[in-house]
Amino acid sequence: MSIRRFAAHYVFPIEGPPLRNGVVELDGQGYVRAVWEARNPDALHSTEFHNGAIVPGFVNAHCHLELSHLRGTMPKGLGLTEFVRRVGSLRQAPPERVAQAIDQAIDELQRTGAVAVADICNTPDTIAAKRQAKGLRFCNLVEVFGIGPHEAQSAYAKAKSVQASFAAQLDGAQLVPHAPYSVSDALWVLLQPELQGQRVSLHLGESQAEYELLQHERGELFNRYSRSIASYSIPTGGSPEGVAAHWLPASCHPLLVHCTYAHPEALRALCARFGQATVVTCPESNLHLEGQLPPLPEWRRLGLHVAMGTDSLASATQLSMLHNINLALDTFAELPFVEVLRWATLGGAEALGLETQLGSIAVGKQPGLCLIEQFDFAFMRPTPQSTVRRLA
Numbered sequence: 001m002s003i004r005r006f007a008a009h010y011v012f013p014i015e016g017p018p019l020r021n022g023v024v025e026l027d028g029q030g031y032v033r034a035v036w037e038a039r040n041p042d043a044l045h046s047t048e049f050h051n052g053a054i055v056p057g058f059v060n061a062h063c064h065l066e067l068s069h070l071r072g073t074m075p076k077g078l079g080l081t082e083f084v085r086r087v088g089s090l091r092q093a094p095p096e097r098v099a100q101a102i103d104q105a106i107d108e109l110q111r112t113g114a115v116a117v118a119d120i121c122n123t124p125d126t127i128a129a130k131r132q133a134k135g136l137r138f139c140n141l142v143e144v145f146g147i148g149p150h151e152a153q154s155a156y157a158k159a160k161s162v163q164a165s166f167a168a169q170l171d172g173a174q175l176v177p178h179a180p181y182s183v184s185d186a187l188w189v190l191l192q193p194e195l196q197g198q199r200v201s202l203h204l205g206e207s208q209a210e211y212e213l214l215q216h217e218r219g220e221l222f223n224r225y226s227r228s229i230a231s232y233s234i235p236t237g238g239s240p241e242g243v244a245a246h247w248l249p250a251s252c253h254p255l256l257v258h259c260t261y262a263h264p265e266a267l268r269a270l271c272a273r274f275g276q277a278t279v280v281t282c283p284e285s286n287l288h289l290e291g292q293l294p295p296l297p298e299w300r301r302l303g304l305h306v307a308m309g310t311d312s313l314a315s316a317t318q319l320s321m322l323h324n325i326n327l328a329l330d331t332f333a334e335l336p337f338v339e340v341l342r343w344a345t346l347g348g349a350e351a352l353g354l355e356t357q358l359g360s361i362a363v364g365k366q367p368g369l370c371l372i373e374q375f376d377f378a379f380m381r382p383t384p385q386s387t388v389r390r391l392a
């Protein structure tokens with residue numbers, strides 16, 4: 001295939017300011033050869049000119065594809081505690097239905113411009129579909145949870161067997177803890193050798209109940225666990241951030257997911273313990289379950305490294321990163337689009353260690369190109385009417 005040139009009213013390279021009448025030149029394999037601003041519109045005659053904004057492919061830093069069959073089953077405002085309980089009871093579904101929903105979800109990711117996704121896995125259910133998926137990279141994170149110390153060994157062994165399936169059929173997977181409140185000290189001990197130097201996701205501060213449990217030994221999560229598990233003891237750490245600081249090795253690269261209720265300063269102190277830590281926001285999921293977003297402008301002011309995810313279709317209506325960008329912009333008028341776009345592209349690529357290949361339109365990268373149409377050039381942001389599609 002030959003060289004192609006794509007141009008639009010604006011190109012957002014991410015590393016560097018937006019380019020008016022920007023042009024991107026790709027080689028036959030989709031590697032960027034050049035990107036520039038066409039000062040003379042006549043210079044655009046040999047390009048594919050598009051009405052809208054060209055951005056790099058999106059990096060979805062948090063998803064659970066294996067829950068895709070739960071789309072539309074969870075009412076709004078359910079709260080995290082009840083959500084987790086219902087997901088547990090609804091997981092069992094006919095394998096064909098689960099597989100079909102995963103296929104459709106991957107198709108949706110591709111159609112809406114994702115080029116990579118960090119996907120939480122509790123089962124091998126997504127392997128077959130991922131082997132077929134073209135143009136989409138997966139960072140597979142096998143999640144471990146177990147609240148009772150007596151189940152630590154079996155929870156660990158189950159996750160190791162899921163990990164072995166990924167290693168045999170795809171290019172491996174990383175074991176990750178679920179959340180500060182759902183992993184016993186005994187299980188954290190077993191996980192230690194798995195976490196050293198790795199990219200490790202952790203759901204953190206997703207609900208107020210998590211703080212009540214870990215800080216005050218009370219609340220709905222505490223009541224549920226202490227009543228149902230005789231050997232239950234509170235994980236060491238004193239708070240969600242404290243558990244993460246106590247148990248995540250300093251050599252790992254955490255993806256701290258949601259952090260809706262985390263105090264920004266506590267989050268900054270936690271991130272500072274690691275060479276590279278990323279906070280991952282999933283706007284639609286947070287709004288659906290808890291009715292609020294984390295203080296994203298404060299994260300920005302503190303200089304936290306931010307990425308964006310969609311979470312699963314159990315708590316979101318769609319897997320479009322553009323939809324989540326719009327939700328963040330609509331909630332916080334002070335956030336500039338270029339910053340949120342960076343979270344959804346290069347921020348995620350850096351979190352997953354893919355920044356030399358994806359996340360920005362830079363020479364030598366193979367980022368994928370997306371076109372956002374119905375773009376509002378007066379305010380330099382997408383609108384609720386905006387659509388996105390892959391150009392390359």
Ligand SMILES: [Zn+2]
Pocket residue numbers: 062063064120203257311312
């Ligand atoms: Zn999640």
